[in-house]
Amino acid sequence: MSDTFTFRSRFNSLYEESGLNQEDFGKKFGASKSQVFHWRNGGGEPDSEMLKEIAKVTGVSVDWLVGKSNNVDTNPQKNPDLAYLSRAGDKMTPDEAKKLHDLAALLFPQYFTGDDPGESK
Template sequence: MSTLGERIKQLRLEHGMTQEEFGKIFGVTKYSVSLYESNKTSPSDEIKKKIAEYFNVSMDWLMGLTDVRKPFIPENYKEKYRITKRDMLQYENFIKHVNTFFMDDKVAEEDKEKLFRDISELFWKAKEINKEKYGRKKKREKTD
C-alpha cells in the first residue's frame, strides 16, 4: 500500500495542482508539501483531516491503511438507521480484512473500487438484517 506522502502527491496530481497551489489551500509552504510528499515529515493531524475532507477521501486511505478512498454506506441504510461509532469501527475492521485479499494481487484500481463497493453493500445489508431480526433498529428522524 502507498504511504501518506505518496497519497498526498497522488491527490495533488489528480487535481492538476502544483505544490504551491496545494500549499495555499492548506496554509502550508511549497517546501512543506515537498517534505510531505517525500515522507520526510508528516502534516499535522488537523491538516491531514482538511486534506481528507477537501478531496473527499477517508483518513485511513490518506494514511495508506486501506485502498478504499471513501467508505461506502448505502443511502437507504443511512436513511433508515443511525450510523454508530461501533458500526463504523466494525466496517473499518471488515474492510481492513477484505483489503488483505488484494495485498499481493495486481488489481486495477477501478475494479478494486467496484469490488469494495459490492462487498460494502453486503456488509451493510447484513447489519440491516441483524438489526431487523434482533430489534436493534434505531430509526433516524428525518429533518426536511
C-alpha cells in the same frame, strides 16, 4: 503514526490528480509550498489537524491517506446532493435502499459492476 512511504505515495497521487502547482495545492488546505514539497519527498507527515484538513479538501479519509485503510472512502459532504442522498439512505429500509441502488444502476451503469451493491468501478 503511519507508514511514511504510503502517505507520501497517496499524497503525491492526490497532488498529481489536482493538476495544481505545489503552492496552489497547499493553499487549498492551508499548507505552504515548502510543506507540500517536504511531504511529497518523504520528509515526514503533517500533524493530525493538517491530515484532517487534507482529507476533507481532497475527499478522502484520513485512514486511507495514512495507510490504515485501502478504502479511499470519499467524503460525500464535498457534494451537497450526495450528502443529501447519504442522509436519506440512512433512514431507508433495506428494501428501499435496494430500490434506490437498482435505480441508480439503471441510470448510471458505468459506476456499477457485478452483484455487490457496494462494488463500483
